[in-house]
Amino acid sequence: MALRAASFSIGDGEFVAIMGPSGSGKSTLMHILGALDTPTSGTYLLDNQDVCKLSDDELADIRKDKIGFVFQSYNLLPRASVLRNVELPLMYAGASKKEREEKARQALIAAGLLQDRWGHLSNQLSGGQMQRVAIARALVNDPTIILADEPTGNLDTKTGEIVLDTFQRLNSEHSRTIVLITHERYVAEHAQRIIHIRDGEIIKDEKNIKQRVVNHHA
Amino acid sequence: MTINDIFQETFSAVTVNKVRSGLTILGIVIGIGSVITMISIGSGAAGSIEESIQSIGSNLVMVMPGFQRGVGTQVSAGRGSAQTLTQADADAIRDEITLAQAVAPEISRRYQITAKGKNTNTQVIGTVAAYPEVRNIQVDTGVFISEQNVRSLSRVAVLGPSTRDDLFGEGATDVVGKAIRINKIDFKVIGITKSKGSTGFSNQDDVVFVPLSTAQRFLAGDNYVTTISVEATSQKDMAIIQQQISELLLSHHNISNPQLADFQILNQQDIVATASSVTDTMTILLASIAGISLIVGGIGIMNMMLTTVTERTREIGLRKAIGAKKRDISLQFLAEAVMLTFLGGFIGILLGWLSAFLVTQFANIATKVSLMSIILAFGVSAAIGIVFGYYPARRAAGLNPIEALRYE
Numbered sequence: 001m002a003l004r005a006a007s008f009s010i011g012d013g014e015f016v017a018i019m020g021p022s023g024s025g026k027s028t029l030m031h032i033l034g035a036l037d038t039p040t041s042g043t044y045l046l047d048n049q050d051v052c053k054l055s056d057d058e059l060a061d062i063r064k065d066k067i068g069f070v071f072q073s074y075n076l077l078p079r080a081s082v083l084r085n086v087e088l089p090l091m092y093a094g095a096s097k098k099e100r101e102e103k104a105r106q107a108l109i110a111a112g113l114l115q116d117r118w119g120h121l122s123n124q125l126s127g128g129q130m131q132r133v134a135i136a137r138a139l140v141n142d143p144t145i146i147l148a149d150e151p152t153g154n155l156d157t158k159t160g161e162i163v164l165d166t167f168q169r170l171n172s173e174h175s176r177t178i179v180l181i182t183h184e185r186y187v188a189e190h191a192q193r194i195i196h197i198r199d200g201e202i203i204k205d206e207k208n209i210k211q212r213v214v215n216h217h218a
Numbered sequence: 219m220t221i222n223d224i225f226q227e228t229f230s231a232v233t234v235n236k237v238r239s240g241l242t243i244l245g246i247v248i249g250i251g252s253v254i255t256m257i258s259i260g261s262g263a264a265g266s267i268e269e270s271i272q273s274i275g276s277n278l279v280m281v282m283p284g285f286q287r288g289v290g291t292q293v294s295a296g297r298g299s300a301q302t303l304t305q306a307d308a309d310a311i312r313d314e315i316t317l318a319q320a321v322a323p324e325i326s327r328r329y330q331i332t333a334k335g336k337n338t339n340t341q342v343i344g345t346v347a348a349y350p351e352v353r354n355i356q357v358d359t360g361v362f363i364s365e366q367n368v369r370s371l372s373r374v375a376v377l378g379p380s381t382r383d384d385l386f387g388e389g390a391t392d393v394v395g396k397a398i399r400i401n402k403i404d405f406k407v408i409g410i411t412k413s414k415g416s417t418g419f420s421n422q423d424d425v426v427f428v429p430l431s432t433a434q435r436f437l438a439g440d441n442y443v444t445t446i447s448v449e450a451t452s453q454k455d456m457a458i459i460q461q462q463i464s465e466l467l468l469s470h471h472n473i474s475n476p477q478l479a480d481f482q483i484l485n486q487q488d489i490v491a492t493a494s495s496v497t498d499t500m501t502i503l504l505a506s507i508a509g510i511s512l513i514v515g516g517i518g519i520m521n522m523m524l525t526t527v528t529e530r531t532r533e534i535g536l537r538k539a540i541g542a543k544k545r546d547i548s549l550q551f552l553a554e555a556v557m558l559t560f561l562g563g564f565i566g567i568l569l570g571w572l573s574a575f576l577v578t579q580f581a582n583i584a585t586k587v588s589l590m591s592i593i594l595a596f597g598v599s600a601a602i603g604i605v606f607g608y609y610p611a612r613r614a615a616g617l618n619p620i621e622a623l624r625y626e
Binding site: 056077 | 223532533537542543623
């Protein structure tokens with residue numbers, strides 16, 4: 001059992017870090033929070049909706065409407081343009097072409113990617129830029145919750161900071177609910193609240209009083 | 219996901235790896251191309267055979283002597299060898315069968331023919347004035363045998379172009395009016411027929427026509443005829459006229475049991491049907507050999523699609539994570555396979571068309587690319603895409619998103 005005795009709730013507009021060493025069950029927790037998997041027992045309410053008993057296609061709908069993923073390895077379509085990558089979730093949502101473009105532009109602005117990069121193919125970008133494209137893609141559907149799984153894992157410290165700053169801005173300026181999954185204390189300290197997890201159990205759930213703020217002169 | 223989205227996704231996926239896509243569709247191109255070529259050769263052959271059968275005459279019913287066989291005996295002479303049809307039978311058919319538009323009895327035998335030292339051995343047909351109408355013969359120069367010639371036992375002859383070439387030299391002109399000797403009897407040439415080509419077994423141009431009465435009196439020495447050709451007024455009357463002729467001749471020959479008829483009636487439609495059943499079988503044979511290469515091509519498509527699915531496992535995981543349903547994924551990969559086979563089918567049709575053209579140009583074999591075979595080829599290539607793309611698409615759709623995202 002990868003996870004047991006994990007009971008907590010995340011409020012609207014919170015920026016929470018789930019922190020634990022590898023093998024602690026944080027990936028399983030993220031899969032459940034992201035509606036990629038359902039728990040064998042227990043309940044998960046997302047927007048007051050019980051997600052545990054849904055079929056594969058219903059879970060896909062939940063992911064489409066309410067969840068935005070940011071992965072450690074970006075997972076962008078390599079030979080597609082930045083805009084197209086960001087528009088991808090809207091394609092499955094069935095939005096019109098005009099709507100897709102409009103929302104993708106807004107999301108890219110919110111994610112802080114410079115406009116001159118929008119036409120580039122995703123494999124022509126740097127790691128930090130790719131991760132911001134991924135963030136824009138997570139934002140584009142206006143999700144209830146953004147799940148970031150080790151979003152700085154493949155980035156150097158400086159670029160990682162820029163990405164973390166992006167999350168902080170999205171949280172403070174756009175009131176986005178963000179769950180950040182990491183094993184690094186330093187990364188977790190950028191959140192408002194840190195849930196410590198070890199061996200599948202929550203060992204500590206603390207308010208992060210001294211939230212790290214990224215040095216904007218960097 | 220709209221049709222347009224699927225098309226766009228598919229197009230970019232297919233064009234990303236152009237060499238691999240190209241090699242994969244090559245199998246389909248060759249398969250469809252050879253099916254098109256083979257069917258075109260088959261239907262070309264059917265077309266030319268039918269055409270040559272039609273050139274014998276239109277709506278033609280031929281009455282020929284049958285077995286000569288006594289009741290209760292097992293011994294019978296060869297079919298057609300019997301002398302059971304006479305001029306009287308032909309006259310009876312002409313007078314009593316109203317559906318018969320024209321009736322042409324003939325007597326046909328081979329004789330030695332000489333002209334100015336040259337000689338040949340060929341078919342001499344004694345017949346009447348109605349013969350050209352019934353058997354689609356056209357006169358090139360001069361005239362055909364007239365009623366007057368038949369009545370007056372004129373010793374006149376009309377030559378086929380091949381016979382003319384044999385007797386007077388290739389393409390000889392002013393042959394009309396010259397004399398030839400058939401079986402040591404002098405005949406005057408009054409006309410040359412137009413070339414009809416051969417029907418496969420006999421050359422319709424190597425022939426000499428003489429009046430029926432003349433042939434019976436001077437050449438055969440009896441009153442029998444070897445064939446009575448009857449032209450029906452229309453195609454739908456052929457079966458009826460065949461029945462009527464049969465009844466008429468049975469009563470004329472005093473035969474009560476139709477099983478013992480001393481004549482046989484051939485219907486042109488039956489000959490065409492027999493010939494086309496042969497060419498149909500040939501077409502099916504050729505097409506199924508070509509079809510095997512299509513299946514091989516389809517397996518190639520499946521192979522590539524499975525590789526693609528494995529390669530793009532993470533992409534599939536991502537698509538699922540951002541909300542793609544099973545249906546979206548399987549549709550995308552199925553569309554990819556269908557696009558490959560459709561493209562292959564399209565190029566294959568062009569290739570098949572081209573090679574059918576080349577076969578006609580250089581091998582002198584008649585070909586006919588029918589619309590039907592093109593539609594069939596498109597249908598088959600789309601079907602191959604669906605059949606061989608289904609399994610890889612299902613496999614892609616069935617991937618667990620968590621494992622797919624972790625896949626290295």
